[in-house]
Amino acid sequence: DARVTQTPRHKVTEMGQEVTMRCQPILGHNTVFWYRQTMMQGLELLAYFRNRAPLDDSGMPKDRFSAEMPDATLATLKIQPSEPRDSAVYFCASEGKGGGETQYFGPGTRLLVL
């Protein structure tokens, strides 16, 4: 049963600390998305990769957020330094052929920055 996995599932940290979230896409999927969801803003696209190359990260605050895909089985999203307004659920999703295909979401990382 192929699925997207994310770690950690929950993270509580203090303002100023570095946070790293990891995602393992479904094997064979070549597009990976990072989303953030809050009650106020809903689901927002932060960044996405196709064939490990970053295609768009315009939704991401560049001064503190960074997204990478060191290999086809791992995507990372880092926040340094973290701030209370970063508290949200961060979802990773992967997609098959690229463009208009079904996105499969991971379970999310619930981040709370105190």
Next chain:
Amino acid sequence: GQNIDQPTEMTATEGAIVQINCTYQTSGFNGLFWYQQHAGEAPTFLSYNVLDGLEEKGRFSSFLSRSKGYSYLLLKELQMKDSASYLCAVWNRDDKIIFGKGTRLHILP
């Protein structure tokens, strides 16, 4: 700008039919998705429309009118487990997927 509008909340009765509307103004259009999201869980795919018309999939159907920038999700024979948020999302010409804020659907027994 990119704008996707859907009602914030709706209530319907078990066994009934409900229609959730979505209107969009985006830079180009490649397709429209509907996702279901139960509280505390990740979104799951329901449907994808590229061409105008109605796509039926069991109890769920999705309609698209590209000229009107309009879609709806129709849920029939409602069940309690259909209580969830329903997200409309548009894939625009910049190869981005823009999500609406979702419609929370409450099902009453």
